[in-house]
Amino acid sequence: MKKQESRNISAGNFEQCTKCTICTVYCPMLEVNPFYPGPKQAGADGERYRLKEPKYYDEALRYCLNCKRCEVSCPSGVRIGDIIALARAKNSRGVPKLRDVLFANTDLVGSVATRVAPMLNRALESKPIRGAMDTLLAIDHRRILPRYAEEKFTTWFAKNALAEQSKYGRSVTYFHGCYANYNDPQLGKDLVKVLNAVGFGVRLMEGERCCGMTKIASGMLSQATADAKRNLAEIRREVGEGRRVIATSSSCAFALRDEYEHILGLDNHDVRSSISLATRFIYRQMERGNIKLAFRKDFKMRVAYHFACHIEKLGWSIYSTSLLRMIEGLELLLLPSQCCGMAGTYGLKRENYNYSQAIGESLFAHIESLGVDCVATDCETCKGQIEMSTSVKVLHPINILAEAIDVEATRKLNDLK
Amino acid sequence: MPLLLVVVAVGGIFLVTEVLPWTLSRQTAVKRNGKYDVIIIGGGATGAGTARDCALRGLSVLLVERKDFATGATGRNHGLLHSGARYAVTDRESAAECIGENRILRTIARHCVEPTDGLFISLPEDDLGYQTTFVEACHRAGILAEAISPEEARRLEPSVNPALVGAVRVPDAAIDPFRLVSANVLDARLHGAEVLTYHEVVDFIRTGNCIEGVVLRDASSGELKRVEAKVTVNAGGIWGHLLARKAGVEVGMIPAKGSLLVFGHRVNQMVINRCRKPADADILVPGDTICLIGTTSDRIPFEDIDKNEVLSTEVDVLLREGAKLAPSLATTRILRAYSGVRPLVAADDDPTGRSVSRGIVCLDHAERDGLEGFVTITGGKLMTYRLMAEMATDLICRKLGRTAFCTTATTPLPGSKSESKRESRRGRREFISMRAGEKGAEGRHGDRVEKISFDKPTDAALVCECEQVSVAEIKYAIESLDATTLVDLKRRTRLGMGTCQGHICAVRAAGLLGRASGDSEGALSDVASFVNERWRGVCPIAWGDSLVEAQFTQWFYEGVCGLGEIVDKKDREEMI
Numbered sequence: 001m002k003k004q005e006s007r008n009i010s011a012g013n014f015e016q017c018t019k020c021t022i023c024t025v026y027c028p029m030l031e032v033n034p035f036y037p038g039p040k041q042a043g044a045d046g047e048r049y050r051l052k053e054p055k056y057y058d059e060a061l062r063y064c065l066n067c068k069r070c071e072v073s074c075p076s077g078v079r080i081g082d083i084i085a086l087a088r089a090k091n092s093r094g095v096p097k098l099r100d101v102l103f104a105n106t107d108l109v110g111s112v113a114t115r116v117a118p119m120l121n122r123a124l125e126s127k128p129i130r131g132a133m134d135t136l137l138a139i140d141h142r143r144i145l146p147r148y149a150e151e152k153f154t155t156w157f158a159k160n161a162l163a164e165q166s167k168y169g170r171s172v173t174y175f176h177g178c179y180a181n182y183n184d185p186q187l188g189k190d191l192v193k194v195l196n197a198v199g200f201g202v203r204l205m206e207g208e209r210c211c212g213m214t215k216i217a218s219g220m221l222s223q224a225t226a227d228a229k230r231n232l233a234e235i236r237r238e239v240g241e242g243r244r245v246i247a248t249s250s251s252c253a254f255a256l257r258d259e260y261e262h263i264l265g266l267d268n269h270d271v272r273s274s275i276s277l278a279t280r281f282i283y284r285q286m287e288r289g290n291i292k293l294a295f296r297k298d299f300k301m302r303v304a305y306h307f308a309c310h311i312e313k314l315g316w317s318i319y320s321t322s323l324l325r326m327i328e329g330l331e332l333l334l335l336p337s338q339c340c341g342m343a344g345t346y347g348l349k350r351e352n353y354n355y356s357q358a359i360g361e362s363l364f365a366h367i368e369s370l371g372v373d374c375v376a377t378d379c380e381t382c383k384g385q386i387e388m389s390t391s392v393k394v395l396h397p398i399n400i401l402a403e404a405i406d407v408e409a410t411r412k413l414n415d416l417k
Numbered sequence: 418m419p420l421l422l423v424v425v426a427v428g429g430i431f432l433v434t435e436v437l438p439w440t441l442s443r444q445t446a447v448k449r450n451g452k453y454d455v456i457i458i459g460g461g462a463t464g465a466g467t468a469r470d471c472a473l474r475g476l477s478v479l480l481v482e483r484k485d486f487a488t489g490a491t492g493r494n495h496g497l498l499h500s501g502a503r504y505a506v507t508d509r510e511s512a513a514e515c516i517g518e519n520r521i522l523r524t525i526a527r528h529c530v531e532p533t534d535g536l537f538i539s540l541p542e543d544d545l546g547y548q549t550t551f552v553e554a555c556h557r558a559g560i561l562a563e564a565i566s567p568e569e570a571r572r573l574e575p576s577v578n579p580a581l582v583g584a585v586r587v588p589d590a591a592i593d594p595f596r597l598v599s600a601n602v603l604d605a606r607l608h609g610a611e612v613l614t615y616h617e618v619v620d621f622i623r624t625g626n627c628i629e630g631v632v633l634r635d636a637s638s639g640e641l642k643r644v645e646a647k648v649t650v651n652a653g654g655i656w657g658h659l660l661a662r663k664a665g666v667e668v669g670m671i672p673a674k675g676s677l678l679v680f681g682h683r684v685n686q687m688v689i690n691r692c693r694k695p696a697d698a699d700i701l702v703p704g705d706t707i708c709l710i711g712t713t714s715d716r717i718p719f720e721d722i723d724k725n726e727v728l729s730t731e732v733d734v735l736l737r738e739g740a741k742l743a744p745s746l747a748t749t750r751i752l753r754a755y756s757g758v759r760p761l762v763a764a765d766d767d768p769t770g771r772s773v774s775r776g777i778v779c780l781d782h783a784e785r786d787g788l789e790g791f792v793t794i795t796g797g798k799l800m801t802y803r804l805m806a807e808m809a810t811d812l813i814c815r816k817l818g819r820t821a822f823c824t825t826a827t828t829p830l831p832g833s834k835s836e837s838k839r840e841s842r843r844g845r846r847e848f849i850s851m852r853a854g855e856k857g858a859e860g861r862h863g864d865r866v867e868k869i870s871f872d873k874p875t876d877a878a879l880v881c882e883c884e885q886v887s888v889a890e891i892k893y894a895i896e897s898l899d900a901t902t903l904v905d906l907k908r909r910t911r912l913g914m915g916t917c918q919g920h921i922c923a924v925r926a927a928g929l930l931g932r933a934s935g936d937s938e939g940a941l942s943d944v945a946s947f948v949n950e951r952w953r954g955v956c957p958i959a960w961g962d963s964l965v966e967a968q969f970t971q972w973f974y975e976g977v978c979g980l981g982e983i984v985d986k987k988d989r990e991e992m993i
Binding site for chain 1: 681682683703705706707749750839845848849850852853856857860879882883885915916917920921962965966969
């Protein structure tokens with residue numbers, strides 16, 4: 001038969017599901033929540049009914065964490081998480097709650113919050129205020145919210161780093177994302193330190209917006225699309241000038257590469273392969289012999305690596321762990337690959353708090369039993385969850401790398417003055 | 418004062434004509450001396466409809482079926498609630514019957530009907546001039562047909578072939594034949610009818626020139642039973658040809674086989690037809706969670722009417738022609754192929770059986786052949802089943818000397834008595850928050866869902882995940898809808914009709930069946946025949962994802978469950 005031009009409406013490959021049910025084994029939510037129908041029922045099975053009549057949409061789909069572990073486990077390439085996310089965005093009714101809008105607009109909230117950071121951080125720690133937020137905004141009072149920085153990463157960069165970046169022969173563009181910018185500028189500073197040491201100049205994109213992951217998770221697709229289009233235009237310019245774009249947050253990288261196409265329906269194939277994760281970029285540059293690292297002789301650290309959901313979906317945890325293994329004096333332990341329960345802003349919400357903690361419970365116990373100096377992970381919200389739920393500090397692999405390298409020796413190795 | 422008189426007069430007439438015959442007939446709705454007023458042979462739509470009509474009119478009724486309900490042509494077609502437009506040009510009488518019944522069924526069988534509307538599209542290779550003839554013929558038959566622009570057609574139905582040059586919108590709809598038959602049987606029983614499935618008529622009881630009943634063989638025990646009735650109705654579809662011969666009369670029927678393909682999900686939301694003279698594979702119907710393309714049309718010999726084969730050549734035609742209606746069919750997963758045999762009544766020598774009238778044939782063999790007590794009702798279509806039943810019951814009542822009137826055109830079937838939550842504006846909120854199993858049950862059983870108890874925590878647990886069939890619904894089908902095997906359950910609930918074709922649900926449902934019947938060994942052999950029956954439909958289209966699925970199913974049932982070892986002793990049929 002002649003090949004037909006066709007619009008295949010079995011979106012997300014839901015028809016490729018062979019009902020093997022493996023995804024239900026890997027779903028962290030299904031294990032702790034009997035009201036969640038599970039990825040198979042909520043995804044491929046439910047999709048047939050939603051196509052029949054949207055009224056068959058099951059409200060229990062709101063429990064989905066968007067961790068995409070179902071997709072990683074699927075042997076048939078069904079984009080289960082995408083199917084659920086789209087069904088949610090299309091069918092959940094009504095205007096989003098104020099809380100969800102606040103959580104989704106991380107960049108807007110962040111830019112305001114950093115201005116009043118000292119006051120805000122203290123306020124967020126006070127019990128009465130957390131109680132009030134629980135009542136008014138349904139943000140669980142037991143949850144410790146991320147602290148805001150007093151100086152944004154971008155401000156620091158403009159003041160302290162921008163001028164010297166042009167000295168380097170090679171350059172790379174850093175997609176810092178909201179977290180590094182508003183909450184943890186140290187991560188951005190550490191990345192600049194490492195990249196500069198190996199001879200890469202760092203560029204930022206002036207028009208960078210939030211990657212949109214939080215908006216996608218809250219079903220605010222039109223706002224996410226607006227941000228995504230802006231970001232893609234910026235990224236295209238950078239890629240056009242021959243630079244790669246790297247992120248420190250695995251969720252940002254995942255959103256830019258996959259969610260833009262699969263959830264927002266934007267065509268990003270021209271730049272997709274140029275978007276990477278910081279650890280992956282550094283590892284591959286080393287592998288090709290483009291850069292070299294020298295480490296401090298006195299560095300000693302026992303680290304447990306936590307596999308964040310979205311880095312597992314990207315398939316890139318191997319780069320972070322391999323990079324960490326290269327560090328002399330670092331003992332690396334691998335935690336079992338499991339969700340910590342935070343899932344971005346999911347665990348902040350009062351109605352999800354108990355599920356969130358139940359999902360992570362065994363992970364937290366495991367971490368406590370290891371006696372490590374810190375946990376390493378590429379995801380900022382996992383960091384928040386693990387730090388809140390255990391006594392262990394959590395660092396990004398880049399933080400650790402920055403601490404471990406001998407800057408002078410590294411510069412020398414890379415023929416820099 | 419005059420107004421009062423009018424009211425009293427109207428009331429009086431109503432009492433005499435409607436209520437009195439009904440109350441009188443209610444009193445006589447018992448069989449006397451083991452003799453029924455009427456035995457109806459055939460558990461398809463026509464037989465079930467006739468049983469209901471007779472029961473509503475107060476006759477004592479026995480409905481017998483050699484297998485399960487809707488196993489013949491009733492359950493083996495498009496499930497299309499024709500607007501009649503398809504026949505408007507060639508057969509105006511059929512077209513008028515269709516649109517009349519179309520309107521009636523939307524009311525009395527609302528829980529079986531999905532008001533999708535339909536399009537008749539003209540493609541570049543079709544004669545656009547036919548559209549004018551078509552629209553005029555529709556209007557003459559009383560069918561609301563409206564020519565719309567190709568852009569409008571693409572907007573209404575995004576899956577339609579974008580190359581179309583013209584389209585006509587008609588009031589087609591989708592109807593679920595299994596639910597329809599089940600609701601008719603249920604209502605017949607609620608009105609006193611008795612029903613025997615898996616009972617085959619092996620002989621007629623004949624005294625002189627009169628049929629006085631039938632001899633039945635119970636398929637499970639092999640036991641023979643004699644039952645007597647004043648009138649015996651042959652509603653056996655194509656098998657009615659053989660039944661009539663057994664009774665000693667000839668009804669020249671033509672077995673015309675039609676094959677169809679079931680796709681994995683709904684590609685289209687409206688029925689899509691070709692606007693041209695009826696031909697192969699020119700109707701695409703969205704039915705429940707799937708869509709169907711069909712049919713082919715081939716005359717077959719009577720020896721083959723139980724085979725239900727689908728040839729690869731037919732699959733090719735269906736796919737090639739189907740993709741012309743909706744191009745995405747070419748890349749959509751196919752679940753299975755099946756075929757049915759139309760009971761056409763010979764009128765001329767057309768070898769395809771297509772130009773034969775689809776008209777209803779109601780024969781009083783006393784008048785026609787001098788054989789008393791025997792009536793044949795055949796021809797027609799799924800969607801004219803009620804009219805056929807009405808004609809047959811009118812004839813039966815005449816023969817019995819009864820005067821009761823037909824009320825089936827206005828009496829809703831069980832399940833359609835009231836607006837369901839799914840349909841109503843007010844219930845919408847509540848419907849959305851229901852669990853998947855409850856939604857599935859309400860969608861299938863309409864207001865009868867209130868008879869299904871979801872009280873226990875496990876009741877809403879899904880047995881069939883593809884089709885959202887819950888434990889509670891399976892229990893209801895076993896207890897109230899005469900389901901005794903897994904294939905019966907499939908027809909009552911859609912169990913195993915989804916993407917996995919029984920892979921997940923067969924064992925689970927068998928567990929419930931075994932618990933209900935106390936025969937776990939029987940339930941186990943039932944799993945084997947069910948899985949084999951599903952495979953028969955998958956076999957003609959076994960490639961790609963469907964083949965992967967089938968192999969996985971085989972691996973599971975043969976390897977994990979060890980079903981290959983079980984010899985299916987109780988295979989009651991070459992079922993389907």
